[in-house]
Amino acid sequence: AQSVSQHNHHVILSEAASLELGCNYSYGGTVNLFWYVQYPGQHLQLLLKYFSGDPLVKGIKGFEAEFIKSKFSFNLRKPSVQWSDTAEYFCAVKNGGNKLTFGGGTRVLVKP
Amino acid sequence: NAGVTQTPKFRVLKTGQSMTLLCAQDMNHEYMYWYRQDPGMGLRLIHYSVGEGTTAKGEVPDGYNVSRLKKQNFLLGLESAAPSQTSVYFCASRPDGPYEQYFGPGTRLTVT
Numbered sequence: 654a655q656s657v658s659q660h661n662h663h664v665i666l667s668e669a670a671s672l673e674l675g676c677n678y679s680y681g682g683t684v685n686l687f688w689y690v691q692y693p694g695q696h697l698q699l700l701l702k703y704f705s706g707d708p709l710v711k712g713i714k715g716f717e718a719e720f721i722k723s724k725f726s727f728n729l730r731k732p733s734v735q736w737s738d739t740a741e742y743f744c745a746v747k748n749g750g751n752k753l754t755f756g757g758g759t760r761v762l763v764k765p
Numbered sequence: 766n767a768g769v770t771q772t773p774k775f776r777v778l779k780t781g782q783s784m785t786l787l788c789a790q791d792m793n794h795e796y797m798y799w800y801r802q803d804p805g806m807g808l809r810l811i812h813y814s815v816g817e818g819t820t821a822k823g824e825v826p827d828g829y830n831v832s833r834l835k836k837q838n839f840l841l842g843l844e845s846a847a848p849s850q851t852s853v854y855f856c857a858s859r860p861d862g863p864y865e866q867y868f869g870p871g872t873r874l875t876v877t
Contacts, residue, residue, distance in 0.1 A: 662805065687865055696855065697808075697868040704863050743807055751796060751815055752823065753866060755807035 655680040657746050659756035667764050668736055674729040674759050676744030685747040686727040688718055691758075692740045700742075703727065714738070736765045766791050769869035771856050777875045778846040786841040786872050788856030795861045797839035798823075799831060801852040802871075808855060814839055846876045 660675040678684065688700040701712025708720040718729045727744060744756040772787045788797065795816050800808040800823075810823030812831040820831045828850060830842045839858075843850060853873050857866040 657807075659807075685863060689868075696870045697857075699865045702865055745808075751821075752798075752810055752813060753808075755800075755809070757805055757807040 655746065655748055655754050657744055657754050657756040659742075659744055659759050661759045662757065663760045663762070665762045665764065666734060669733050670763075672729075672731045672734045672738070672761065674742055674744075674761070676727045676729065676756055678725050678727070678744075678746045678754075680746065680748040681725075683749055686718070686720060687745040687747070687753070688712065688716070688727075688729050689743045689745060690740045691743065697743065700729070734761075734763050736763050739763045768792065769856055769858055769867050771854075771869040771872050773872060774870065775873050777877065778843075779877055780847060782846050783842070783844050784846065784874075785843075786854055786856075786874075788839045788841070788858075788869060789837055790839075790856075790858040790867070791837060792858065792860070792867070793836070794858035794867070795836075796859045796866075797833065798857040798866060799829070799839065799841045800855045800857065801825065801850075802855060803852050811841065811854075846874075848876045850874065851876045 656679045658677045686703040689697040690700050703710045703720045711717045741758045741760045743758045745753045769790045798813040799811040809825045814833040817836040832840045856869040859866045
């Protein structure tokens, strides 16, 4: 069965620091990749997605992610975080079927 | 458009009681999904539907049933609630093709 791993469960950083969240998946075929964000008390919102083409994907709010096929990875980055980036971040993978597999999530706390 | 809506937002059940969660979408999406979110486990797929009148099992279907009698609605039923079903339930939908899922605001269910 496909699995998605997010290595960091909790990340604490200060405003203006850079953020990188890891995501690795186990499926070897063609994949669609997503990062979702869940702000406190809210539903999941799409940050960015990769289907094909340029492996460096830019999303909303200054986030970007890089798909490295050889490493089965899709890491999320932001050069300079803000307090408003405090949220839980989920990586998700679709492997050609109708379903998404989610990672366990990373809680990010940005200290002002 | 309201997007994806869920009813109710909160519910407390006693063990053995039954209830139905309603998900509605006004985007004419073909696919609909029910997930449960538990701390540290990300989102896990309960059941999904690829179109009106169809349903399929996801990763954690036991103890739940679903129905999709109308394209815009996807109902999740708990016939005999158990404390292990205490969770936050999210519904999502997406159109046919390479598109992301759109999530509802969630239902927080507590079973005592």
